[in-house]
Each structure stands twice: as C-alpha cells, then as structure tokens.
Amino acid sequence: MSYRDKKVITIGVVSELTGLSERQIRYYEERRLIHPDRSKGGTRKFSFDDVEKLVRIANQIEDGWQTSEIRKQDLKETNAQIRDKMIAGQLNAAFPSRKM
Amino acid sequence: MSYRDKKVITIGVVSELTGLSERQIRYYEERRLIHPDRSKGGTRKFSFDDVEKLVRIANQIEDGWQTSEIRKQDLKETNAQIRDKMIAGQLNAAFPSRKM
DNA sequence: CGTGTAAGGAATTCTGACACG
DNA sequence: CGTGTAAGGAATTCTGACACG
Numbered sequence: 001m002s003y004r005d006k007k008v009i010t011i012g013v014v015s016e017l018t019g020l021s022e023r024q025i026r027y028y029e030e031r032r033l034i035h036p037d038r039s040k041g042g043t044r045k046f047s048f049d050d051v052e053k054l055v056r057i058a059n060q061i062e063d064g065w066q067t068s069e070i071r072k073q074d075l076k077e078t079n080a081q082i083r084d085k086m087i088a089g090q091l092n093a094a095f096p097s098r099k100m
Numbered sequence: 101m102s103y104r105d106k107k108v109i110t111i112g113v114v115s116e117l118t119g120l121s122e123r124q125i126r127y128y129e130e131r132r133l134i135h136p137d138r139s140k141g142g143t144r145k146f147s148f149d150d151v152e153k154l155v156r157i158a159n160q161i162e163d164g165w166q167t168s169e170i171r172k173q174d175l176k177e178t179n180a181q182i183r184d185k186m187i188a189g190q191l192n193a194a195f196p197s198r199k200m
Numbered sequence: 201c202g203t204g205t206a207a208g209g210a211a212t213t214c215t216g217a218c219a220c221g
Numbered sequence: 222c223g224t225g226t227a228a229g230g231a232a233t234t235c236t237g238a239c240a241c242g
Contacts, residue, residue, distance in 0.1 A: 003103045003148045008113045010233095012212065013145065017108070022213080023224055031223095041232040043213055045113065048103045066222070110212095112233065122234080123203055131202095141211040143234055166201070204240085212233065219225085 007037035007045040014046045018054045025054065031067035033057055033074065107137035107145040114146045118154045125154065131167035133157050133174065 011022050018025070028034055029044070034053055036044040060070050111122050118125070128134055129144070134153055136144040160170050 006148075008117070009108045010110055010212075011214095012139070013108045021224075023226085026214090027223065039112070039232080041213090042215095043232065048106075061223080068222095110233075111235095121203075123205085126235090127202065139211080141234090142236095143211065161202080168201095201242090205238100207238095208236095210233105210235075212231105214231075215229095217226100217228095221222090 004049045005047050007047045007050070009046045009048070009051065011036075011044050011046070014051055014054065017051050018058065020054060020058055024058075028054065028057055028067065031071065033067060033071055104149045105147050107147045107150075109146045109148070109151065111136075111144050111146070114151055114154065117151050118158065120154060120158055124158075128154065128157055128167065131171060133167060133171055 009017075011025055014020075014025055015022050025034075026044075029036060034046070034050050034057075036046045036050060039045060057067075057070060061067075109117075111125055114120075114125055115122050125134075126144075129136060134146070134150050134157075136146045136150060139145060157167075157170060161167070
C-alpha cells in the first residue's frame with residue numbers, strides 16, 4: 001500500500017542504505033528475519049520497511065542477540081499486534097459508533 | 101528526506117510500476133523531464149516521486165503534448181513553487197509570529 | 201518526435217561452498 | 222553462529238545506432 005511496504009529496492013542499494021554487507025542481508029533472510037520479494041529472474045526486492053528492520057536487526061546482533069532469538073521476539077510482537085487488532089475489531093463490531 | 105524522494109529504484113522496477121518501457125523512461129530522462137541518480141557503475145536510480153512524475157508524463161504524451169512542452173510547463177510550476185516559498189519566507193521574516 | 205529493437209559490453213546479483221571460530 | 226571471500230553463471234542495465242514516420 002504505502003511506499004514503505006513496496007518491495008522495489010535491490011540488495012546493493014539496501015547495503016548502502018544500511019551499511020550492512022550483502023552477505024549479512026542474505027543471511028538474515030535465510031534466518032527468516034526479513035522476507036524480500038523476488039523478480040522473475042530471482043533478484044531480491046526490498047521495501048523501506050525491510051531497510052528499517054535490517055537496521056534494528058543489526059543493532060540487536062551487536063547487542064549479542066542471536067538470529068533465532070530475534071526471530072522469536074519478532075513473532076511475539078507480530079502476534080501481539082494481530083491480537084490487538086482482533087480485539088479492536090470485535091469491539092468495533094459490538095459497539096459500532098465507538099471511536100478509539 | 102522522505103521515502104518519496106529517495107533515489108533507490110532501478111529502471112526495471114520503474115518500468116513495472118509505470119507500465120512504461122525502459123526505452124521510454126530513458127528518453128524522458130534524455131529530454132530532462134526526470135533526473136534519476138546514478139550508481140558508481142552507472143545504473144539509474146529513481147525515486148517514488150520520479151515514478152509518479154513518469155505516470156503524469158505518460159498521460160500528457162498520450163494527450164498529444166511534446167516533451168519540450170511538458171518540460172516548459174514543469175519549469176513554470178517549479179518556478180511558481182519557488183516564488184511562493186520565497187514570498188512565504190519573506191512574510192515569516194517580516195512577521196515572525198504569523199502562521200499560515 | 202517518440203519508440204522499438206538488436207548488439208556488445210559492463211555492472212549487478214545469485215547460489216553453493218570453504219574458511220574461521 | 223555470523224560473516225568474509227573466490228567462483229562461475231545468470232539477470233539486469235548501459236550506450237550508440239538504425240529504423241520508422
């Protein structure tokens with residue numbers, strides 16, 4: 001939807017934007033911390049959101065976290081967000097005029 | 101500054117996003133309707149702003165406008181914006197507390 | 201004028217592997 | 222575990238030119 005989520009940036013540019021090596025970026029994808037799209041030919045396409053996430057990942061790695069731990073933490077946060085959205089949705093269904 | 105202005109998208113992706121051929125995109129650059137950045141190696145890097153502008157350009161071409169005319173119109177609009185900003189700046193300098 | 205195309209070369213990216221630790 | 226690197230190949234992009242009109 002937003003420009004933030006459009007997967008349009010190649011790995012070389014992501015490397016420049018984040019300061020990470022292409023090797024690091026590919027590895028974080030392998031560990032499923034990010035999920036770039038692919039072109040027909042197979043080249044990775046990242047979003048600005050991915051770029052931001054990569055910077056956070058890099059910081060966590062520097063702080064001594066392992067990719068498996070970062071992934072678990074990411075999952076927790078994602079689930080928390082989904083849960084909150086569902087609750088908000090049910091509230092809105094029960095009280096249609098309510099504004100949060 | 102904004103994601104809108106970051107020159108990070110390669111011509112292939114721009115082609116997909118706009119539906120224009122790479123030939124068309126390069127030609128519009130040659131006619132100075134857009135100004136992509138270049139990587140060290142020389143590959144073009146576009147912004148989302150460029151993508152939007154390309155769509156507008158394509159529409160104008162379809163409407164029978166020539167690139168030279170589109171460029172003149174663009175210049176006019178840019179100058180108008182600069183003029184408005186200067187006026188606003190001078191007003192703010194003269195009346196520091198004023199809010200527009 | 202605006203666009204398609206074939207041509208040849210260069211820049212970019214990809215994967216799988218070996219290395220270190 | 223996280224990252225560097227050399228290797229070979231494939232995908233992507235570049236320019237200048239010819240063509241059509």
